[in-house]
Amino acid sequence: MGIVMKGADVANAMKEELLQRVAGLKEKGVSPCLAILRVGARPDDLAYERGAKKRMELLGIDCRTVELPRDIRQEIFEEKLKELNEDGRVHGILLFRPLPGHLNEEAAKRIVDPGKDMDGMCPANVAKVFAGDDTGYAPCTAEAVIELLDHYKIPLSGKRVVVVGRSMVVGRPLSMLLLKRHATVTICHTRTRDLPGVCREAEILVAAAGKARMITQDMVGEQAVVADVGINVDEEGNMWGDVDFETVQEQASHISPVPRGVGSITTSVLAKHVVQAAERQTDNE
Amino acid sequence: MGIVMKGADVANAMKEELLQRVAGLKEKGVSPCLAILRVGARPDDLAYERGAKKRMELLGIDCRTVELPRDIRQEIFEEKLKELNEDGRVHGILLFRPLPGHLNEEAAKRIVDPGKDMDGMCPANVAKVFAGDDTGYAPCTAEAVIELLDHYKIPLSGKRVVVVGRSMVVGRPLSMLLLKRHATVTICHTRTRDLPGVCREAEILVAAAGKARMITQDMVGEQAVVADVGINVDEEGNMWGDVDFETVQEQASHISPVPRGVGSITTSVLAKHVVQAAERQTDNE
Numbered sequence: 001m002g003i004v005m006k007g008a009d010v011a012n013a014m015k016e017e018l019l020q021r022v023a024g025l026k027e028k029g030v031s032p033c034l035a036i037l038r039v040g041a042r043p044d045d046l047a048y049e050r051g052a053k054k055r056m057e058l059l060g061i062d063c064r065t066v067e068l069p070r071d072i073r074q075e076i077f078e079e080k081l082k083e084l085n086e087d088g089r090v091h092g093i094l095l096f097r098p099l100p101g102h103l104n105e106e107a108a109k110r111i112v113d114p115g116k117d118m119d120g121m122c123p124a125n126v127a128k129v130f131a132g133d134d135t136g137y138a139p140c141t142a143e144a145v146i147e148l149l150d151h152y153k154i155p156l157s158g159k160r161v162v163v164v165g166r167s168m169v170v171g172r173p174l175s176m177l178l179l180k181r182h183a184t185v186t187i188c189h190t191r192t193r194d195l196p197g198v199c200r201e202a203e204i205l206v207a208a209a210g211k212a213r214m215i216t217q218d219m220v221g222e223q224a225v226v227a228d229v230g231i232n233v234d235e236e237g238n239m240w241g242d243v244d245f246e247t248v249q250e251q252a253s254h255i256s257p258v259p260r261g262v263g264s265i266t267t268s269v270l271a272k273h274v275v276q277a278a279e280r281q282t283d284n285e
Numbered sequence: 286m287g288i289v290m291k292g293a294d295v296a297n298a299m300k301e302e303l304l305q306r307v308a309g310l311k312e313k314g315v316s317p318c319l320a321i322l323r324v325g326a327r328p329d330d331l332a333y334e335r336g337a338k339k340r341m342e343l344l345g346i347d348c349r350t351v352e353l354p355r356d357i358r359q360e361i362f363e364e365k366l367k368e369l370n371e372d373g374r375v376h377g378i379l380l381f382r383p384l385p386g387h388l389n390e391e392a393a394k395r396i397v398d399p400g401k402d403m404d405g406m407c408p409a410n411v412a413k414v415f416a417g418d419d420t421g422y423a424p425c426t427a428e429a430v431i432e433l434l435d436h437y438k439i440p441l442s443g444k445r446v447v448v449v450g451r452s453m454v455v456g457r458p459l460s461m462l463l464l465k466r467h468a469t470v471t472i473c474h475t476r477t478r479d480l481p482g483v484c485r486e487a488e489i490l491v492a493a494a495g496k497a498r499m500i501t502q503d504m505v506g507e508q509a510v511v512a513d514v515g516i517n518v519d520e521e522g523n524m525w526g527d528v529d530f531e532t533v534q535e536q537a538s539h540i541s542p543v544p545r546g547v548g549s550i551t552t553s554v555l556a557k558h559v560v561q562a563a564e565r566q567t568d569n570e
Contacts, residue, residue: 127408130415131453158478166464168416175472176415179451182476184483187460191467193443198469201486 002226002252003152007144007264010151014268015059021275022060025282032278033062034118034270035090037081039103040070045096048267052094055267061274064090070100077103078111085113091278092118094270115281118273120173129173132180137273142174144265145206145227146181152254154204154225157182162199164188164215164242165208170229174206195219207242217247225254229262287511287537288437292429292549295436299553300344306560307345310567317563318347319403319555320375322366324388325355330381333552337379340552346559349375355385362388363396370398376566377403377559400565403558405458414458417465422558427459429550430491430512431466437539439489439510442467447484449473449500449527450493455514459491480504492527502532510539514547 025032034056038045049065056063066080077099084093093116099105114124120137128136149156161183165171175185188198189209199205199219205226207215212232220226230242241258249255256262310317319341323330334350341348351365362384369378378401384390399409405422413421434441446468450456460470473483474494484490484504490511492500497517505511515527526543534540541547 123409123412126412126415130411130457158476160478160483172415172461172464176457179457179472179474182474184471184473184477186469186471187464188469189464189467191443192469193445198445 002249002255004249005148005152005227005254005256005261007148007256007261010148010265011055011268013151014147014265014272018059018268018271018275021279025275025278026060028282030278030282031062031089032060032092032274033064033090034092034094034274035084035087036063036065037068037084037093037095038065039068039072039077039096039099041067042096048096052267052270055271056274059271059275061271072103074102074104074107078107081108081111085111085116090116091281092116092270092274094118095121097121116277118270118277126168126173129176132176137276138173138177139169140266140269140273141229141262142170142177143269144262145170145174145229146177147265147269148227148256148262149204149225152225154254156204159183159203160186160201161204161206162186162188162202163206163208164195164199165206165210165229167208167210170208174208174229209242211242212240213242213244215243215248217244217251220248220251222251223253224251226252227256227262228258230258231263287534287540289534290433290437290512290539290541290546292433292541292546295429295433295550296340296553298436299432299550299557303344303553303556303560306564310560310563311345313567315563315567316347316374317345317377317559318349318375319377319379319559320369320372321348321350322353322369322378322380323350324353324357324362324381324384326352327381333381337552337555340556341559344556344560346556357388359387359389359392363392366393366396370396370401375401376563377401377555379403379555380406382406401562403555403562411453411458414461417461422561423458423462424454425551425554425558426514426547427455427462428554429547430455430459430514431462432550432554433512433541433547434489434510437510439539441489444468444488445471445486446489446491447471447473447487448491448493449480449484450491450495450514452493452495455493459493459514494527496527497525498527498529500528500533502529502536505533505536507536508538509536511537512541512547513543515543516548 053063109122112122114122120139125136129138163175166189178185196219200221208229228241228243232240338348394407397407399407405424410421414423446463448460451474463470481504485506493514513526513528517525
């Protein structure tokens with residue numbers, strides 16, 4: 001039976017380090033601050049916002065929400081974003097996406113200050129993550145997987161890692177973070193032939209496909225490490241990962257559950273980014 | 286014995302299409318123009334420049350070289366780059382790299398107009414290539430591999446492709462171009478364990494490691510397609526690919542030679558980018 005990799009354990013370990021760094025900033029008179037920019041009030045966004053606020057509070061990071069009406073005009077939305085860019089008290093910005101259909105998300109990505117772009121959405125950060133440049137911010141969920149594997153002391157260098165999913169928020173950036181750590185990375189997706197065969201070759205398997213319980217026992221090699229990034233909610237409101245946890249756990253050396261796995265680490269990564277941003281913005285003054 | 290994939294055949298096929306598009310532009314009164322910005326006079330740069338000029342001439346594309354002294358100051362260099370950005374007659378810019386050590390290459394990457402950045406070096410184009418957005422310009426050598434495989438009608442969708450090398454000019458962007466074409470892509474590098482074993486799994490193997498004849502027969506699966514991006518010059522001035530051509534050819538279904546393989550296609554891709562840029566800049570007027 002594989003060891004269960006618990007998100008809370010990772011978040012707790014990160015908390016200790018982050019508390020120290022926040023204290024260090026406060027000694028310099030800097031109060032790290034995250035601004036959440038939310039358009040409308042989608043339940044998913046509100047749930048994540050509650051979690052983020054709680055995490056920031058726990059770490060002594062200020063968190064303010066700017067809520068904009070769902071039918072806001074592009075110009076006003078862009079103005080608000082620019083105000084946050086220019087506000088010296090705000091170190092990081094989190095913009096909930098997807099934006100309502102009438103808003104131009106690509107334009108928003110180009111407007112946000114790369115140094116405040118906490119979820120790695122702007123081209124400058126995307127390019128840095130692609131290039132393996134540490135000064136860029138990666139999407140929080142992608143980086144959460146690295147935090148999970150590091151916390152459980154899973155070596156990455158030289159390992160065969162298979163990432164199932166090629167999205168811009170998980171699959172692609174995570175592949176680049178793994179490559180930077182010298183893993184041999186294979187990126188799979190819906191068009192991959194013999195997905196079970198490819199997955200079985202993985203020493204570390206990351207499921208980020210967004211399809212409930214698609215990774216079954218026959219797709220996992222003996223003693224593989226399995227990280228599950230899927231969050232799939234069924235009609236009855238139950239949450240499922242991309243991995244069929246019960247059967248895969250028998251096969252794996254380590255496995256992360258859903259819920260209480262990778263998803264419990266993302267707000268800690270967000271907090272880490274805010275602290276990094278505050279430190280960098282302070283050093284640059 | 287594998288079929289030899291000849292760069293000249295690909296370049297000739299591209300020529301036919303590009304000549305038509307150049308004619309289309311000229312009918313609209315637009316004369317597509319590439320500006321080459323060269324600092325100093327390194328022999329490699331001069332050799333590439335000669336090839337590029339010849340290719341542009343063949344296709345009816347104007348080509349002008351701006352040569353700057355090796356010891357130029359950053360401010361003057363940046364001014365020249367900005368002049369080319371603003372010059373409406375110039376549709377595309379090729380900047381030879383690496384720049385001399387005293388110049389800030391990262392700054393240059395951020396200055397060049399993404400719409401004129403013919404070798405995909407600026408963050409906006411890097412991010413677009415990473416995201417699979419066709420409006421971005423990829424590095425010419427990476428895209429030359431796609432042109433080669435397409436010309437020889439090698440299907441990519443669902444295929445297992447192994448890319449050896451993770452540079453920002455070939456390995457990484459090429460992996461993303463292949464992913465966009467729905468290949469299952471594995472990225473290998475110096476830290477990969479059992480490189481021969483991983484390479485043998487490839488239906489299409491791309492060698493872009495920069496190490497002469499490192500891909501040997503035992504690393505290539507029966508009937509694999511092998512594309513060689515290596516250009517390695519030995520002490521006697523002989524040019525070698527990353528693939529041990531003679532032995533690997535016995536194994537492969539298709540193989541590209543060095544020289545006269547991928548390297549013979551890069552200036553055609555450069556020309557294609559200039560034509561694309563001229564078309565886009567004309568459409569936007």
